[in-house]
Amino acid sequence: MANQPIFQDANGLAIKFFIQKDIPDEIQAEVCETIASLGGRVEPKVPRVGFVLTQPGTAEEERLRLCWSAPDRPERYFVPYTYVEACKVSGMLLKQIFIHEGMPIRMHIDSSIANVNVRTALSARIMHSGGDPTASAQSARVILADPNTDIFQHLVKTYQNDADKYVESYLWVKKCIEKGQVFYTPVVYKNPGGRRPGEERTQFSQEDERHLCEWIAAKIPYKETGGRTGNRLYQQLCEMASDPEFAWVTRHTWQSWRERYKKNATRLDVKIAEIVDQKKPAHGEKGQYGYVRKPEEKAKRTRKKSRATTAGAANANGETTVNANASANANVNGAAEVVVKAGTPAPEPGPSGVHSMETYSMPMPVPMPPMAGIMSPVGGPTDGFNPVVYQPPPPMFQHMPLPGTMDAEAARRHAHEEEMEDDEVEWQIREGTGPTPAWAERKPDCEADEANKRQRTSPPEGMSSGIHVIDQAVNDIAREFRFLVEEVKEYYDKCGDPERTRNRFMKIREVINNLKDEDEPTAA
Numbered sequence: 001m002a003n004q005p006i007f008q009d010a011n012g013l014a015i016k017f018f019i020q021k022d023i024p025d026e027i028q029a030e031v032c033e034t035i036a037s038l039g040g041r042v043e044p045k046v047p048r049v050g051f052v053l054t055q056p057g058t059a060e061e062e063r064l065r066l067c068w069s070a071p072d073r074p075e076r077y078f079v080p081y082t083y084v085e086a087c088k089v090s091g092m093l094l095k096q097i098f099i100h101e102g103m104p105i106r107m108h109i110d111s112s113i114a115n116v117n118v119r120t121a122l123s124a125r126i127m128h129s130g131g132d133p134t135a136s137a138q139s140a141r142v143i144l145a146d147p148n149t150d151i152f153q154h155l156v157k158t159y160q161n162d163a164d165k166y167v168e169s170y171l172w173v174k175k176c177i178e179k180g181q182v183f184y185t186p187v188v189y190k191n192p193g194g195r196r197p198g199e200e201r202t203q204f205s206q207e208d209e210r211h212l213c214e215w216i217a218a219k220i221p222y223k224e225t226g227g228r229t230g231n232r233l234y235q236q237l238c239e240m241a242s243d244p245e246f247a248w249v250t251r252h253t254w255q256s257w258r259e260r261y262k263k264n265a266t267r268l269d270v271k272i273a274e275i276v277d278q279k280k281p282a283h284g285e286k287g288q289y290g291y292v293r294k295p296e297e298k299a300k301r302t303r304k305k306s307r308a309t310t311a312g313a314a315n316a317n318g319e320t321t322v323n324a325n326a327s328a329n330a331n332v333n334g335a336a337e338v339v340v341k342a343g344t345p346a347p348e349p350g351p352s353g354v355h356s357m358e359t360y361s362m363p364m365p366v367p368m369p370p371m372a373g374i375m376s377p378v379g380g381p382t383d384g385f386n387p388v389v390y391q392p393p394p395p396m397f398q399h400m401p402l403p404g405t406m407d408a409e410a411a412r413r414h415a416h417e418e419e420m421e422d423d424e425v426e427w428q429i430r431e432g433t434g435p436t437p438a439w440a441e442r443k444p445d446c447e448a449d450e451a452n453k454r455q456r457t458s459p460p461e462g463m464s465s466g467i468h469v470i471d472q473a474v475n476d477i478a479r480e481f482r483f484l485v486e487e488v489k490e491y492y493d494k495c496g497d498p499e500r501t502r503n504r505f506m507k508i509r510e511v512i513n514n515l516k517d518e519d520e521p522t523a524a
Contacts, residue, residue: 105131
């Protein structure tokens with residue numbers, strides 16, 4: 001059995017698309033042709049279930065989102081028009097997985113991912129799967145960075161207590177698409193460590209104890225987990241001193257905070273349990289102490305044997321000098337010299353290295369249209385590690401200014417396009433003696449006109465009923481001289497002259513009229 005077309009659902013029905021009207025005509029024509037070839041259908045109205053193809057970064061795209069994105073239409077997706085070609089290249093319908101509470105998941109691509117081509121590929125993948133890759137680090141829900149850099153660990157530490165922000169590797173996007181769902185790097189339990197005696201130096205107040213209980217309740221809500229008497233819990237507390245909300249921690253050292261709990265654990269555990277009972281946190285919730293990010297899985301790579309001419313030669317100290325053509329780590333002269341100890345494996349290149357694009361086993365997305373804030377890929381031997389400062393672009397989906405102040409309801413009332421009705425989902429047919437489908441019923445205001453039209457079964461005399469002029473002339477000759485149309489037409493086909501045909505049949509009629517009847521008596 002032949003494979004099912006990409007743009008058809010499980011029931012064999014065509015998936016519907018609506019195209020942004022101000023996209024250039026040649027692009028629209030190409031997109032329409034691709035959709036039709038893959039089994040889909042382009043609609044003149046916005047479908048209730050289907051895809052709205054837009055040009056990202058334009059005011060019209062923002063207007064369409066404002067008008068037609070609604071919570072009661074969760075299966076209406078907004079994607080770039082390059083989504084069609086991306087599905088064709090991938091050989092499947094790309095799922096819209098990067099959506100949270102009906103809105104695109106906002107992502108920030110960190111500057112640690114320096115390779116311009118990788119940044120462009122990530123942006124395309126995210127948008128084709130429903131996400132928004134143009135958010136700033138502060139407003140993003142997900143921050144994508146290179147796990148092989150110190151910046152990645154700094155970002156993890158910075159946002160480890162933020163329950164609504166996740167720091168993920170640049171490979172996370174590919175993994176989510178392959179699994180067809182969004183999943184974040186889990187946290188695993190790590191033993192907080194042993195015990196060390198401390199000494200109180202200042203008097204503790206009730207306010208201090210309240211703050212201490214709130215801190216422990218947030219970090220280790222359940223005592224059976226362990227770690228409440230470890231050192232790191234209280235060291236981490238004192239590291240929060242720069243935060244204005246934690247200014248109170250400077251009253252005591254971390255040893256004093258630990259010792260205060262240790263000596264009053266029975267009494268303070270009751271207060272902590274009351275706080276936990278109010279908030280009811282789950283085991284292993286993000287931000288709890290002892291739970292850390294699961295280590296990143298290193299991509300498995302097959303090493304290629306290098307030729308002796310390019311690998312270099314070993315020197316007396318057991319070192320090998322390699323001259324690498326630096327498309328990523330290029331210096332001013334276009335080449336970089338790397339010294340590798342014998343027996344030491346070469347560092348694994350990240351997304352900023354020469355082989356970064358090899359990590360994408362899936363077909364690469366098609367190039368995106370030019371957008372504000374997205375750097376276009378460039379060529380040349382020095383474009384990998386050039387000191388490019390990537391400025392975060394303005395958010396694409398929410399804060400783009402529109403002409404005038406208009407809410408979603410008002411924008412929908414003034415929309416140029418229409419929304420498909422429920423009965424427009426498919427063409428229905430009449431079965432047996434069943435009711436007539438809605439699309440086949442005549443409108444009441446048209447019945448009077450239809451009645452008038454039906455009274456005219458034939459055109460009035462002297463008016464043409466759409467017959468060809470030659471046929472009309474043949475009919476006129478046959479009617480005038482009372483001959484069969486076939487007889488007149490047969491002679492006309494021989495001579496091809498209407499006037500000659502008329503004269504001939506006129507003479508024949510005269511001859512016939514002058515013939516005498518055989519029964520007529522002859523004169524004496």
